[in-house]
Amino acid sequence: xxxxxxxxxxxxxxxxxxxxxxxxxxxxxxxxxxxxxxxxxxxxxxxxxxxxxxxxxxxxxxxxxxxxxxxxxxxxxxxxxxxxxxxxxxxxxxxxxxxxxxxxxxxxxxxxxxxxxxxxxxxxxxxxxxxxxxxxxxxxxxxxxxxxxxxxxxxxxxxxxxxxxxxxxxxxxxxxxxxxxxxxxxxxxxxxxxxxxxxxxxxxxxxxxxxxxxxxxxxxxxxxxxxxxxxxxxxxxxxxxxxxxxxxxxxxxxxxxxxxxxxxxxxxxxxxxxxxxxxxxxxxxxxxxxxxxxxxxxxxxxxxxxxxxxxxxxxxxxxxxxxxxxxxxxxxxxxxxxxxxxxxxxxxxxxxxxxxxxxxxxxxxxxxxxxxxxxxxxxxxxxxxxxxxxxxxxxxxxxxxxxxxxxxxxxxxxxxxxxxxxxxxxxxxxxxxxxxxxxxxxxxxxxxxxxxxxxxxxxxxxxxxxxxxxxxxxxxxxxxx
Amino acid sequence: xxxxxxxxxxxxxxxxxxxxxxxxxxxxxxxxxxxxxxxxxxxxxxxxxxxxxxxxxxxxxxxxxxxxxxxxxxxxxxxxxx
Ligand code: FES
Numbered sequence: 231x232x233x234x235x236x237x238x239x240x241x242x243x244x245x246x247x248x249x250x251x252x253x254x255x256x257x258x259x260x261x262x263x264x265x266x267x268x269x270x271x272x273x274x275x276x277x278x279x280x281x282x283x284x285x286x287x288x289x290x291x292x293x294x295x296x297x298x299x300x301x302x303x304x305x306x307x308x309x310x311x312x313x314x315x316x317x318x319x320x321x322x323x324x325x326x327x328x329x330x331x332x333x334x335x336x337x338x339x340x341x342x343x344x345x346x347x348x349x350x351x352x353x354x355x356x357x358x359x360x361x362x363x364x365x366x367x368x369x370x371x372x373x374x375x376x377x378x379x380x381x382x383x384x385x386x387x388x389x390x391x392x393x394x395x396x397x398x399x400x401x402x403x404x405x406x407x408x409x410x411x412x413x414x415x416x417x418x419x420x421x422x423x424x425x426x427x428x429x430x431x432x433x434x435x436x437x438x439x440x441x442x443x444x445x446x447x448x449x450x451x452x453x454x455x456x457x458x459x460x461x462x463x464x465x466x467x468x469x470x471x472x473x474x475x476x477x478x479x480x481x482x483x484x485x486x487x488x489x490x491x492x493x494x495x496x497x498x499x500x501x502x503x504x505x506x507x508x509x510x511x512x513x514x515x516x517x518x519x520x521x522x523x524x525x526x527x528x529x530x531x532x533x534x535x536x537x538x539x540x541x542x543x544x545x546x547x548x549x550x551x552x553x554x555x556x557x558x559x560x561x562x563x564x565x566x567x568x569x570x571x572x573x574x575x576x577x578x579x580x581x582x583x584x585x586x587x588x589x590x591x592x593x594x595x596x597x598x599x600x601x602x603x604x605x606x607x608x609x610x611x612x613x614x615x616x617x618x619x620x621x622x623x624x625x626x627x628x629x630x631x632x633x634x635x636x637x638x639x640x641x642x643x644x645x646x647x648x649x650x651x652x653x654x655x656x657x658x659x660x661x662x663x664x665x666x667x668x669x670x671x672x673x674x675x676x677x678x679x680x681x682x683x684x685x686x687x688x689x690x691x692x693x694x695x696x697x698x699x700x701x702x703x704x705x706x707x708x709x710x711x
Numbered sequence: 712x713x714x715x716x717x718x719x720x721x722x723x724x725x726x727x728x729x730x731x732x733x734x735x736x737x738x739x740x741x742x743x744x745x746x747x748x749x750x751x752x753x754x755x756x757x758x759x760x761x762x763x764x765x766x767x768x769x770x771x772x773x774x775x776x777x778x779x780x781x782x783x784x785x786x787x788x789x790x791x792x793x
Contacts, residue, residue: 444753464720474719474754539752594720690724700718700731700751 233457233577233672238418241277242295243578244269245288246424249295250582253430258296265292287312291421298423304402305423305555306412312419313397319377320361323352326373335365335374361392384414386637387510404513406506408636408660409552409669422552422669426579428569432544433471441542442473446532446567447595448549449479450606450665452685453678454573460685461592466585467548467576468593478547479598479689481532482605482614483697488525490618493655494626496521498646500656501611503527504665505557507639507658515643526562528605529554533566535701544568548576550668553660572670596690599697603686607679608634608664610686612657614694621695629653635662712747712786715765716773719754722761727751729775730762737782746790 234240248265252258266288270281278284290309293299298307329350336344336352343358344365352374354365366374381398382390389404390411398411398420411420429443436443445467455463464475485503493499502508502523512519526534533545547554547570554570557563571579580587601617604610612630619628631653633639639658645651661667666678691697714734718727731751738747755763760772766785773781 473756476719476753536753539750594724596720596724597718691728696728700716700723700728 234574235673238416239413239574239672241269241418242291242421243574245291246295246426246575246578247582249292249424250426250430250579253427254434254583258427262292262296283311291418294421295424296427297425304400304405304407305552306400306405306407306409307421307423308398308400309419309421310395310397312417313415319379320356321354321359321363321366321374322377323354324373324375326371327351327369328371328373330370332370334368334370338364338368340364380414380416381411381420384410386410386635387514387640406509406513406636406660407553407556408506410661412552413669413674422555422572424571424575425555425569426571426575429546429571429579432546432568436471436473436544439542441544442540443471443544443546444533444536444540445472445475446478446481446529446536446545446547447475448529448547448551448606448665449477449482449598449603449682449685450550450668450671450678451548451573452603452606453666453675453681454550454672455577455587456673458587459592461594462587462590464593464595465590466580466587469585469590470579470583472546475593475595476532476536477595477597477602478528478532478549479602479605480697480701481526481528481530481535481602482611483598483602483694484531484535484701485523485525485528486601486605486611486614486618487622487694487698489523490615490622490624490626490628492523492525493615493628494619494622494624498651498654499523500643500646501658503605503611504659504661505551505553506636506660507633509553509556510636510639510660511643511658514640515647518643518647521646526566527557528602529557530563530566537566546571548573550665550671551661552669572668573672574670577672597697598689599691599694600686600689601694602697603689604682606665606682608632608659608662609657610664610682611659612655615655615657618694621693628655630655630657632657634659634664635667636660712790713750713767714747714786715750715752715755717753717755717757717761717763718751719758719761721754721758722763725761726775727762730764730773730778733775733778734782737779737786741787743786743790747786 252261266285270284275281341358343355344352389401393399412422432443467475500522529547537543545567558570601614609632612632616628631642633642642656716731757763762773764771764773
């Protein structure tokens, strides 16, 4: 298996692929019930206690692959029946317990959950423990460890907790849809909703009408599909029925250009590219929300341009990001972007249509500058804004605070909320490494960053102003929506 | 008159930006801003023949080398004849 990091991703992919296969054939509704059995034939379970449970869980995955329950607002959902096998570790006494006589742990425990064996070693009664963690804090030997669930650990903003029946539960008011839990849950019990059916419908309709479906691809695509060349990926996308492929990185050039002047004008700015970061600021640091850049994200920026210049255009964003599926629902983005899928889902679409991109000729993808392209990795956005300040000839000293991952964002925002920001431009990226660490990536590897830089260097345009100069054409009023 | 230049990847690599720049300059130099409207679009489905462009409903295949000639003949020439 060359395409994915984990078996969980592979399983999810198989579901998406089968759903897509039937959607292309137009017989999804009659066959939807058979998909779990197609993927898990026979009687021997390979993942769970029995094939019936495996298939029941797959049934839930099929629902999410088909867009899930529209009444549930979040694009990230827990599959309850897949989750209940996860051990609830929580606070546990480790070998490091020396059996001391102070028993601070017992004293501090509000539920009387701690007792001692004949060696004076502590023991936690899990039926009483409420996971408050006080015992761990006071133990002089740090002998009490918090064996948190992978999903809770992944969710650094603490939007995941344990429900009453011990399954994972997501607090939708806090969740930023970054997808970290989706990628980290070893049972694949948390999944993002998929909009591949919408995309397949658009592509099918386009064959019979003069609609044109444009793919806007994120620059992190350069670190994905490592088994083929980027040009082949572009050919594959067109073979699916997309009319044309445009780099979201050109939108990034536009965003960097606009943000540099906005920054010089306001003196302090938070970046607006990462939808998880933006949503995090709004819920956790509302007092800073005014400082979020008013510019659209690169995805929305380029999509707007496409729709303003091409009649009958529909735009699908293809990227590494589950949170873009949330951004799509924003009123200022909705008119421009019709759907969002991830690289995982793109792979499933290729295979559902029996497209082996390795067999295809290279097509070209070149719209953006070096700077727009390096947005895909942490620090790239700040580099681009610095370049835009220079090209604009603005007299302004940029002091970027590059936040790699949501925890770094939290620290920077905390300081900023106290008026002690370490700089004047906060680049917030929720995923570690930037977009190349996104949950919708096929692979996450140490080489990804250098791949992105290499791809950046290959750009035909070397400066932001050159890349965007073609866009500054006057637009007709009739096309302005 | 409305001229649309393709700025899709294929045409971009063949010099859309240079074509657009030249057209902009020529339009301003001849004071034709009122008469000629310049715009861009991503791909006209004729990637092999780029830089693709349309002048009203007519198709053209431009390059940074032939842009001036195109402008003189099809824009200034036609406008002068009116
Ligand atoms: S890219 Fe110009 S016609 Fe296709």
